[in-house]
Amino acid sequence: MSNYNRRDFAKLMMLGGIGYTVFSCADDKKQEKGVTPEKEAVPTMPELLPENIKIYQKADAEYQDLTIRFNKRIQQAPTYIAQCFNTEGVVAAMQFANFKDLKVVVKSGGHSFEGFSSTNDGLVIDLAEMKKMDWNPDHSLTVETGCILKELYNEMLPKQRILPSGSCATVGIAGLTLGGGYGFFSRKYGLTCDSLQEITLVDGKGNIHHESGTSAILKACKGGGNGNFGIVTKMKFRTYQAPKFFQAYRCKAYKLTTSRAKKLLETWFTHSKNLPTTAFAAFVLNGKTLTVLITNYADDNKGVLDMYNALKEISDKATIGSKRPLAKALRTFYGVQHPIYFKNACAGLYKDFAQIEGCIDDVISKVISSRGLIYQVNTLGGNINSSSLEKRSVFPHRSYPYLSELQSYWDKPSQEASRLEAFQEVQDRFYKHGIRAHYRNYPDINFKDFETSYYGKYLPELKKIKQQLDPENRIQHPQSISL
Numbered sequence: 001m002s003n004y005n006r007r008d009f010a011k012l013m014m015l016g017g018i019g020y021t022v023f024s025c026a027d028d029k030k031q032e033k034g035v036t037p038e039k040e041a042v043p044t045m046p047e048l049l050p051e052n053i054k055i056y057q058k059a060d061a062e063y064q065d066l067t068i069r070f071n072k073r074i075q076q077a078p079t080y081i082a083q084c085f086n087t088e089g090v091v092a093a094m095q096f097a098n099f100k101d102l103k104v105v106v107k108s109g110g111h112s113f114e115g116f117s118s119t120n121d122g123l124v125i126d127l128a129e130m131k132k133m134d135w136n137p138d139h140s141l142t143v144e145t146g147c148i149l150k151e152l153y154n155e156m157l158p159k160q161r162i163l164p165s166g167s168c169a170t171v172g173i174a175g176l177t178l179g180g181g182y183g184f185f186s187r188k189y190g191l192t193c194d195s196l197q198e199i200t201l202v203d204g205k206g207n208i209h210h211e212s213g214t215s216a217i218l219k220a221c222k223g224g225g226n227g228n229f230g231i232v233t234k235m236k237f238r239t240y241q242a243p244k245f246f247q248a249y250r251c252k253a254y255k256l257t258t259s260r261a262k263k264l265l266e267t268w269f270t271h272s273k274n275l276p277t278t279a280f281a282a283f284v285l286n287g288k289t290l291t292v293l294i295t296n297y298a299d300d301n302k303g304v305l306d307m308y309n310a311l312k313e314i315s316d317k318a319t320i321g322s323k324r325p326l327a328k329a330l331r332t333f334y335g336v337q338h339p340i341y342f343k344n345a346c347a348g349l350y351k352d353f354a355q356i357e358g359c360i361d362d363v364i365s366k367v368i369s370s371r372g373l374i375y376q377v378n379t380l381g382g383n384i385n386s387s388s389l390e391k392r393s394v395f396p397h398r399s400y401p402y403l404s405e406l407q408s409y410w411d412k413p414s415q416e417a418s419r420l421e422a423f424q425e426v427q428d429r430f431y432k433h434g435i436r437a438h439y440r441n442y443p444d445i446n447f448k449d450f451e452t453s454y455y456g457k458y459l460p461e462l463k464k465i466k467q468q469l470d471p472e473n474r475i476q477h478p479q480s481i482s483l
């Protein structure tokens with residue numbers, strides 16, 4: 001429905017009456033047992049002003065479009081979708097969820113690998129229309145959380161500013177930052193969440209929190225805030241002077257055998273240790289084809305050239321790109337911008353090659369013998385591994401300089417089962433080998449012990465925040481923090 005008209009409002013009030021009765025019955029039972037009922041605030045139907053919020057149900061024309069997510073593999077049909085236009089709208093949506101006793105998920109950019117920004121029965125709070133951005137005099141940028149990365153880059157790059165965040169155009173800044181966030185500039189400037197200075201958050205009861213400085217809630221949102229205990233509606237980021245150029249180095253190798261791919265991987269690990277903080281590297285094994293990408297944006301490129309030359313020796317093809325203007329160069333990494341069928345997940349954070357040496361033959365031989373499997377290792381490290389940044393966040397994996405991921409993409413649903421089977425076999429090999437640390441923004445629904453894998457030693461801290469902000473566990477998805 002384009003507007004929340006009077007007839008619909010009356011319909012909801014009637015439905016809402018059921019919720020009210022349930023609350024009344026609960027109090028009656030307490031009275032029967034002689035227990036004095038606590039003075040709980042009974043949720044009331046909020047005012048749903050169309051300038052703040054519109055609520056849709058399955059019969060509404062707009063509903064289908066609002067259920068679209070980046071991952072076509074996971075299609076869900078929520079009972080209600082609340083399209084919010086500002087923080088007041090999100091407050092109304094949370095009050096609506098409390099009134100109707102609905103579980104809540106939140107959607108910003110809709111890129112969750114496992115569909116955690118949708119649900120089959122509750123309420124989706126959709127922030128995609130919230131896209132205001134405001135510059136502050138100190139070059140920090142306050143954004144509403146419906147913004148996607150290309151919108152941020154379009155705003156920042158003409159002003160010669162950057163934020164260390166991801167490269168894909170349509171990923172949401174909210175989900176990315178709340179789980180950590182990394183990209184080409186992270187080894188120099190830290191994770192995306194490390195640049196987060198202030199937030200506005202709506203908790204499970206619909207209360208608004210403004211958090212900054214040493215706030216425990218802000219800290220929890222730096223690595224542990226994805227759909228766990230509150231809806232973040234605004235983020236203020238520190239930004240940095242943009243570099244003058246950006247350069248990409250590539251090596252390719254074809255028709256790989258397991259032993260040759262392993263040798264290339266070992267060489268990649270050996271030399272990536274010496275990269276300057278301005279550089280980033282990725283090892284991308286797609287079936288039997290390898291692409292190594294190294295990027296840099298500073299004149300100091302000794303470590304980069306050493307790595308490139310070592311890999312060039314044992315590759316089939318190698319190229320050094322020209323020094324390109326940043327905006328132009330970044331656009332070449334924007335990636336696919338429409339929904340696709342895929343399964344991606346973290347395949348572990350590692351300290352070094354030795355940590356995976358015992359299982360990597362098995363992993364590589366599975367990847368090169370299966371259709372459509374991609375194994376990728378990316379560099380973290382550099383200034384991400386900072387104890388002062390660690391103190392202000394709950395990202396537990398700073399001491400791991402390598403983040404790996406497994407990916408598979410396909411065209412038809414009929415291809416899904418075999419892809420998922422091969423995918424899981426590789427994940428099982430890493431698990432058996434003791435790989436347990438995983439990146440929250442690369443979730444896998446099949447991770448055992450996912451809470452400790454994602455949050456490590458910060459889990460108790462996060463559970464305390466969950467208890468404080470959402471004691472009824474209204475905000476939840478299949479891997480949200482449990483009470």
Ligand SMILES: Cc1cc2nc3c(=O)[nH]c(=O)nc-3n(C[C@H](O)[C@H](O)[C@H](O)COP(=O)(O)OP(=O)(O)OC[C@H]3O[C@@H](n4cnc5c(N)ncnc54)[C@H](O)[C@@H]3O)c2cc1C
Pocket residue numbers: 070105106107108109110111112113116117127145165166167168170171172173174175176177178179180181182183225226227228230231232233335441442477
């Ligand atoms: C193509 C692609 C490229 C990627 N590239 C990178 C990359 O370069 N670097 C990187 O670090 N990650 C990358 N990622 C992973 C990405 O960081 C996560 O998928 C991220 O969670 C997406 O955020 P979103 O807002 O788009 O997704 P959504 O699906 O909207 O949300 C993702 C999760 O965050 C929660 N959430 C969203 N908004 C809010 C909010 N406002 N308040 C509270 N919780 C919220 C949701 O509940 C959900 O659990 C990539 C993902 C894809 C699909």
